[in-house]
Amino acid sequence: MDWDLLLRLAHIMGAVVLMGTGAGIAFFMVIVQRSRDPKLIAHVAGIVVLADTLFTATAAIAQPITGALLAWSLGWSLWESWIVVAIGLYLFVGIFWLPVVWIQIRLRDLAQQAADQGEPLPEAYHRLYRIWFAFGWPAFAAMIAIFWVMLARPNFW
Template sequence: MTLEDLLRLLHVLGATVLFGTGAGIAFFLVMAERTRDPHIIAAVSGIVVIADTVFTATAVVLQPLTGYGLASIIGWPLGEGWIVLSLALYVFVGLFWLPVVWIQIRLRDLAKQAAVNKAPIPPAFDRLYRIWFAFGFPAFFAVIAIFWLMLTKPEIRLF
C-alpha cells in the first residue's frame, strides 16, 4: 500500500464517518425527541454528545490533513476550483456543526434536569431542538455536495 493509497483510504473513511455519524446522530435524536420522555431523551442525547466528540470531531480534524496530503502527492493545486469549493463548503458545514454541538449539550442537560425533576420537557428544549433540526439540513446537503465534488472533480473557474 502506497502513501497515496493510505491517504485515500483515510480520507474516504473520514468522509464516511462524518456523514454516517451525522445521519445516525440525527436519526437517534429525532426518534428520542418524538417520545417526549425526558429519560429517553437524556440518555440518547448523552450518547449523541459522546459520538460527536469521539467520531465527528476526530474526522473533522483528519479530513483536511488527509485531503492536503492527497493533493500534495497527486499534484492537485489547492487553488483548483473544486478543491476551493469543497473547502468552502467544509467551513460552511463547520459553521453549522459547532453551534449544533453546543445545542446537543444543552438538550442533554435540559432533558436530564426534566428527568430528575420528574417534569415535562421544557419550552427551552423545544426552541433549541427546532434550531438543531433546522441546522441539519444545510449541513447535510453541503456534505453531499462535497462528496459530489470529490468524486467528479469538475472544472470550476472561480475567478
C-alpha cells in the same frame, strides 16, 4: 506500501465517518424526541454527545489533513477550483456543526434537569431542538455537495 492509496483510504473513511455518524445522530435524536420522555432523551442525547466527540470531531479534524496531504501527494494545487469549492463547503458545514454540538449538550442537560425534577421538557428545550433540526438540513446538503465535487472534480473557473 502505496502512500497515495493509504491517503485516499483515510480520506474516504473520514468522509464515511462524518456522514454516517451525522446521519446516525440525526436519526436517533429525531426518534427519541418523539418519545417526549426527558429521561430517555437525556440518555440518548448523552450518547449522541459522546459519539460526536469521539467520531465526528476526530474525523472533522482528520479530513482537512488527509485532504491536503492527498492533494500534495498527487500534485494537485489547493487552489484548483474544485478543491477551493470543496473546502468552502466544508467550512459551511462547520458553521452549522459547531453550534449543533453546543445545542446537543444543552438538549441533554435540559432533558436531564426535567427528568431529575419529574417535569416535562421546558420550552427552551423545544426551541433548541427546532434550531438543531433546522441546522441539520443545510449541513447535510453541503456534505452531499462535497461528495459530488470530490468525485466530479469540475472546473468552476
